[in-house]
Amino acid sequence: MFDFLMTMIVLFNTALLVFDSNQEHRITDFTSICNMIFTVVFAIEMVLKLFAFGIKKYLVETINILDGFIVIMSMVELITTLGFENDGKVQYQY
16 A cells, blocks of 8 residues: 555656646746655655665665665755755745
């Protein structure tokens, strides 16, 4: 069930990425917020798997290594984006 839920979240995230380029400011803001939420959800998934399997068993499966790398890079991107835009202050316009 957990894997199915995560697969659905990945598919929804992928669908939102299609709308991210060359759109109205309002839609771009929505996709940016969703990207932050998805990054946090995927980080939680990684942490849960690390606790459940342990580091050694987690790293045995190459898909977990790929997932972990993507989560870490997404967190770096999120932190640097928030740090350089608006002097580190998140501002939402409605």
